[in-house]
Amino acid sequence: MAKNFLLEIGLEEMPAHVVFPSMQQLKEKTEKFLAEKHLAYDEIKSYSTPRRLALFITNLVEKQADIHEEVKGPAKKIAIDAEGNWTKAAQGFVRGQGLTTDDITFKELKGVEYVYVTKHTAGKKTTEVLQELPSVITSLTFPVTMHWNKYDFEYIRPIHWLVALYGSEVVPFTILDVTTDRFSRGHRFLGQKTSFEQADDYLVNLEKEFVIADQVKRQAMIEEQIAQIAKENNYQVSLDPELLEEVVNLVEYPTAFVGNFDPKYLAVPQEVLITSMKEHQRYFEVKDQQGNLLPHFISVRNGNQEHLANVIKGNQKVLTARLEDAEFFYAEDQKLTIDFCVNKLKNVAFHEKIGSLYQKMQRVTVIAELFGQQIGLSAEELADLNRASQIYKFDLVTNMVGEFPELQGIMGEKYALLQGEKASVAKAIREHYLPIASEGDLPASKIGAVLAIADKLDAVLTFFAAGMIPSGSNDPYALRRQAYGIVRILLDQQWSFAIRTLIQAIAAKLNEQVAEFGFSLDNITEEVTEFFAARLKQALSLAEIRYDIIDASLYSNQEDLLLQAKAAQLLQAHSQADSFKPAMEALTRVVNLAKKADQSVEIDESLFETEIEREFAEKVQTTLAGLSLDNLAANYEALVALEPVIVKYFEETMIMADNEAVRNNRLSLLKQLATEVEKIAKLDVLITK
Structure with missing residues (x-):
């Protein structure tokens, strides 16, 4: 039973x-x-x-269930000697199974007889x-x-x-x-x-005995108690999932309660107050129905209602001490100028092998300008980007961020606005940290997005150049997360990112002034390119694109990450169409034959021998003339439309003709077509069967 x-x-x-x-x-x-x-x-x-x-x-x-297991042993010819006796091999086999030679049977397997025994193992209690x-x-x-x-x-x-x-x-x-x-x-x-x-x-x-061992019930009790408090007081309470989970795991018998703090502290930015409550005290903030922060908090004690007033009083006292500190830091920070803080960053190390945070900002200013120009930012946007990149880490040396590191960027935006910086510059200071988590929020502004890319790209380039490259699960500087963040921003903004060209342009600029920037970038282009390809592969995999389609796009003759992503999305979208398989097979044959071209020659129409050869050449030249990287979808449709003439051409034409001039002429035409095909994808890795 x-x-x-x-x-x-x-x-x-x-x-x-x-x-x-x-x-x-x-x-x-x-x-x-x-x-x-x-x-x-x-x-x-x-x-x-x-x-x-x-x-x-x-x-x-x-x-346990009794086990009846058939076990295969040596071949019969090995188990029995010439006199018909059991060999040591047979005896050793059955002994190892806890049986005797009397238990042996023979079965044929692929024309050879083998020893078999059936092993019975009685289940234990x-x-x-x-x-x-x-x-x-x-x-x-x-x-x-x-x-x-x-x-x-x-x-x-x-x-x-x-x-x-x-x-x-x-x-x-x-x-x-x-x-x-x-x-x-x-x-x-x-x-x-x-x-x-x-x-x-x-x-x-x-x-x-006042233990709610079922964590699901414990969480439900907390949610119900907080909902009742909110209803009674007309509060709006947002239950942060991570904080709720933490609170559930801090208590065995939950009792929620309301505490208060002096309304004067509402003059401090609400992000500071919420951080003080949430991150340091595990309190839930309270807002009115319009979303304004109120001078109250909700906490959960590990116990019942007894002596709850004392518990509330103690929690209020602890929070007040925190808020006193926050109010003091906020006031003191406003006495600092941005220039003073930026100058202090000269003495704050980014990494001992790479340089100071000030030098990092100098590098990021160069990277941001190069990329901003590449994507076509206006003169005003470039000016704002330049200003943001020169100061964007200044809040790291403020008192508030020193006490509450979670507020880096957030306080930078607020202090920048207080000191008269443009809203676009201040917003970029906050947004450059995004995304904070692998699937977290992305920068909303162009300037913030470019600054985020430049900051993260500087980290990847400099750590790679210093030889600190992630390996296996070891990634102490979160370079994978930062590179993945860049990929997500690029896909969100639909910005081109010619990775090799950009790295070489950055290296050329930075290597001119190693003393100023604190670092030189040499011989890292290929490693960094592969690193970003792996991050793009991660993003496309999460979008449920077929692995062979991803590989075909990443191994193409296209260095632009955005176009690689678009090609993968395009092939995935068409992969179930009736035309996909025959078109890919025809174009793959073109690509494979084109590899035989030892040299490219100018197409000579006088060497055409058949009408289909002339038709094929005309359609290929017309198609190639109409291709544009600005419209990948149109390119795909145009190349797919060649499938019937490709099939007919191969059926009626011997590509590898004995006449060398004719052969080279035909291979060169295929090479021209293959070159354009491989700008979209490396089709020979596609699985079309």
């Missing part, structure tokens, strides 16, 4: 950010363990709080198999670990108790000096020690 199984690992309080991942990891590894041990069950439910990780497995069978769970529990990995007492063993936090119940039976095993039992612990301050007669008692008995 199947029974439910409970496993609980009791710990000291874990950091909130590791609770959910650890719970999921325990579940996944247990699923794998049960599959390997041939133990069937209905479902695994996972639970967690800051002090425990738990699994509840429903209808876990009482014993589930309670016996579950005693191997310490191997699962101790295999969990964490971002940080600690060891305690005299043990070398490391874990996220010390293990204080273990519960393992199969139905009502304790499954015995020990980890370090902790042995499984049916006893658990309630809330650290409100609850008592509790026990479970059977696995099914878990959630109910813990709740009696």
Whole structure:
């Protein structure tokens, strides 16, 4: 008869950010363990709080399934000697399976007879198999670990108790000096020690001791309590998902409450106030129905309603101290000039091998101007871009950003506006950090987007030039994320990005004044180009474009990342059309034959021998004359339209003619066509079968 199984690992309080991942990891590894041990069950439910990780497995069978396995051994001619006796090979084989030669049968496989035995393995009792769970529990990995007492063993936090119940039976095993039992612990301050007669008692008995072990229920309680507070006070409360998850993993018995702060602090930018509340205190900000920040906050205590007034008072006191600091920093920062801050950046290292932040800004100014000119920014936009690039890191040396690093860029925009900078310049200062996450928001303004690209491109180029290139999972300076951010911005803005040409132009400028810029760029073009190709591949893969289409576009004779992306999107859009397969096959044949052209010669119409050859040449020349990189879709349609005449031409024409002049003439014509085809994609990597 199947029974439910409970496993609980009791710990000291874990950091909130590791609770959910650890719970999921325990579940996944247990699923794998049960599959390997041939133990069937209905479902695994996972639970967690800051002090425990738990699994509840429903209808876990009482014993392993018996296994009947047919095992193949040596060939018959090796198993039996000339006298008809079993050889050592046969005897060793059956002995290894726990059987005898009496169990041997023969079966033919591809014309050869082999020894076979049927191995019967009786399933063990589930309670016996579950005693191997310490191997699962101790295999969990964490971002940080600690060891305690005299043990070398490391874990996220010390293990204080273990519960393992199969139905009502304790499954015995020990980890370090902790042995499984049916006893658990309630809330650290409100609850008592509790026990479970059977696995099914878990959630109910813990709740009696002020522990909501089900994280889904805990989150629902928090959401409902905050919604009730908002309704009663006519508040607008936005539940940030990341903050909500963190709060869920900070408490075992949640009680939401409202706190207040002095309205005078509303004179400080609301981003500062929200950061103080959210990042440092794990509070939810409160707004009115018009979206204006109010002098209140909502927090969640780990406990019940008792002595809640004291809890509120304590939280208000802590927040007030934070806001006092913020108000002071804000006032002090306004005494600083942008020029003063920029000058201080001369003494702030960007990286010891690359130079100061001031030198980085000097390089970025050059890169931004080159790229801004390339994409056709107006004179006014270029002037604003130049100003933004010369000052965009100044807020890093302000008091506010020193205390709240999360506000870099945000405070730069605000301080720039206070000191009379143009709104477009100030906005670019904030936007140059975007996207902050791999799929985060992108810059909305052209100037902000160019500055973001220039800043990130400088990081990639200089770190590559310094030999600090990401390898494997090692990417300490987040160069992959920065390059991917550039790709996303380019695709969003639809800007051309001729990567090799741009790198060479940047290197030419920067290498003229190594002393000023602090760095030279040499011999990195190919490595950086491949690095960006991998990031574009990532973006196109996420857009669910076929892998062979992506490769065909990236390996084309086109260095512009935007055109590579457009080609991939174009081929993907047409890949299901009836014309796609025959057209790609015909054009691929053109490309493959064109590789045989030893030299390109001017097409000589007098060497044409047939009417189809004249027709083919005329249509190819007309098509090539009408192609333009400004309209990739039209190019594709024009090339696809050649499919019937290509097929007919190949059917009626011997390309590799004996006459060298005729052969070279035909190959040169194909070469002209292939060159234009390969500006769109390298078709020979496409899968058309």
